[in-house]
Amino acid sequence: MKTDSTKPQVPKPEDLASDEPYKIGLFGYGCVGQGLYHLIDQLKHAGAEVVRIGIKDGKKSRDLTADRFTLDKTQILNDPTIQLVVEVIDDAAEAYRIVREALIAGRKVVSANKKMLAENLPELISLQHDFGGTLLYEAAVCGSIPVIRTIEDYYADEPLIRLSGILNGSSNYILSKVFSEGVAYSEALQSAQQLGFAETDPTLDVGGFDARYKLCLLAAHAFGVLVKPEQVLSAGIHGLNNADLEFARSQDKQLRLVATAERVGTELALFVMPQLLDAHQLLRGVENEFNAVVIEGSFSGPQFYRGKGAGSHPTASAVWADVKAAARSFSYGYEKLKTTLLQGITNDLYLPVYLRANETIHRHLTWEQVEHRSIDTVQGIIGLKQLVAHQKLLQEQKVFVALNGNLLRKDPISGVLQAHQSEVAELIPVLKNNVV
Numbered sequence: 001m002k003t004d005s006t007k008p009q010v011p012k013p014e015d016l017a018s019d020e021p022y023k024i025g026l027f028g029y030g031c032v033g034q035g036l037y038h039l040i041d042q043l044k045h046a047g048a049e050v051v052r053i054g055i056k057d058g059k060k061s062r063d064l065t066a067d068r069f070t071l072d073k074t075q076i077l078n079d080p081t082i083q084l085v086v087e088v089i090d091d092a093a094e095a096y097r098i099v100r101e102a103l104i105a106g107r108k109v110v111s112a113n114k115k116m117l118a119e120n121l122p123e124l125i126s127l128q129h130d131f132g133g134t135l136l137y138e139a140a141v142c143g144s145i146p147v148i149r150t151i152e153d154y155y156a157d158e159p160l161i162r163l164s165g166i167l168n169g170s171s172n173y174i175l176s177k178v179f180s181e182g183v184a185y186s187e188a189l190q191s192a193q194q195l196g197f198a199e200t201d202p203t204l205d206v207g208g209f210d211a212r213y214k215l216c217l218l219a220a221h222a223f224g225v226l227v228k229p230e231q232v233l234s235a236g237i238h239g240l241n242n243a244d245l246e247f248a249r250s251q252d253k254q255l256r257l258v259a260t261a262e263r264v265g266t267e268l269a270l271f272v273m274p275q276l277l278d279a280h281q282l283l284r285g286v287e288n289e290f291n292a293v294v295i296e297g298s299f300s301g302p303q304f305y306r307g308k309g310a311g312s313h314p315t316a317s318a319v320w321a322d323v324k325a326a327a328r329s330f331s332y333g334y335e336k337l338k339t340t341l342l343q344g345i346t347n348d349l350y351l352p353v354y355l356r357a358n359e360t361i362h363r364h365l366t367w368e369q370v371e372h373r374s375i376d377t378v379q380g381i382i383g384l385k386q387l388v389a390h391q392k393l394l395q396e397q398k399v400f401v402a403l404n405g406n407l408l409r410k411d412p413i414s415g416v417l418q419a420h421q422s423e424v425a426e427l428i429p430v431l432k433n434n435v436v
């Protein structure tokens with residue numbers, strides 16, 4: 001194992017049962033940071049203490065005395081009495097520098113920054129391996145739902161067939177308000193921001209990017225596939241208008257922003273897009289800032305997890321659970337990265353969609369089948385490859401496109417579109433050492 005001789009020796013943390021409070025260095029005192037501070041203050045029996053808080057703006061008024069804060073990150077990173085670093089800042093580039101430096105010092109680190117994690121996951125895994133530190137990030141995916149730990153632990157060996165989820169609390173809150181309560185889109189977005197559900201830059205939420213970061217993290221843990229966020233389709237809800245809502249209502253469907261990971265043979269298809277949900281679908285009825293995930297194992301069948309995906313205390317609760325787990329020497333095993341031989345990602349799927357766009361966009365798109373066309377909308381079947389190829393344009397023009405039915409594949413010989421199914425038998429040969 002490597003060590004960085006230029007850095008002070010960091011003490012190896014003992015468990016939380018020690019007489020001394022467990023010492024935490026906290027970066028960020030916004031929505032999540034304050035929630036964590038408050039939670040630790042309430043859970044006196046938990047035996048932890050935030051010794052110092054790193055922030056950016058020295059002039060902001062705070063509810064704690066000035067001596068608790070620092071603008072100098074080395075006061076936390078180089079403090080040998082600090083046993084664990086929590087990073088909950090909203091600046092992904094600085095979060096990366098903090099987490100990287102802490103891991104190189106062999107520290108235990110908890111982060112909630114999905115953008116930073118998704119963009120740097122392979123390196124962050126290597127740093128843990130090389131320097132013996134630990135990085136946990138449950139709060140980065142689905143807020144309070146323990147989804148990463150569940151996948152790591154409960155599903156450590158079982159090959160998964162698919163995973164789908166409502167992973168962005170802010171978009172779900174907006175869709176709930178707009179769809180069920182008739183609130184205007186801009187008003188619903190403002191309300192999500194005021195309640196602390198929205199990212200500082202709301203495009204991350206409503207453009208589907210935040211859900212895409214989370215889907216990339218889940219793909220690594222659930223399927224053993226490391227993927228760069230920009231490789232994955234993200235179609236957001238920012239182009240939604242009343243005509244789209246009327247269409248959904250006319251079909252008795254509910255609109256939600258859904259992230260999907262789907263096994264396709266020995267590859268994985270990943271995409272984030274609005275979906276028109278039927279009454280029988282498990283994700284239908286997930287309202288407001290709630291998140292939900294459906295995990296389908298090859299033996300367990302589908303299981304449904306639901307909980308608050310954003311907000312100060314729900315997110316802080318997941319951060320705290322990681323602090324406690326790290327103190328007890330838990331670390332992610334990344335079992336699926338070790339055992340699965342999936343060959344990467346594929347866009348070889350066909351999607352029944354409802355799409356509304358201007359004429360220029362329509363000219364760019366090639367359809368497999370068109371069932372209905374109006375001045376600006378098309379209902380039909382389109383290749384995922386088409387949507388990925390044009391995703392920059394679709395994002396820039398805020399094209400509204402929603403999945404409206406079951407996934408399809410083309411028969412390799414006849415070219416006929418047929419229902420996509422991932423069979424258990426298809427999964428077993430792609431496991432190293434036949435671990436099942």
Ligand SMILES: NC(=O)c1ccc[n+]([C@@H]2O[C@H](COP(=O)([O-])OP(=O)(O)OC[C@H]3O[C@@H](n4cnc5c(N)ncnc54)[C@H](OP(=O)(O)O)[C@@H]3O)[C@@H](O)[C@H]2O)c1
Binds near residue numbers: 309312
């Ligand atoms: N809010 C949620 O519901 C939620 C849910 C899951 C995950 N997360 C993630 O948690 C993280 C924090 O989110 P948040 O909602 O708590 O953000 P926030 O309310 O905007 O607070 C951000 C905090 O980060 C600090 N900060 C920003 N840049 C910094 C820098 N360069 N150095 C030191 N401190 C810096 C800010 O300092 P100042 O106080 O000085 O401005 C502020 O205290 C983000 O990665 C977010 O994606 C949030």
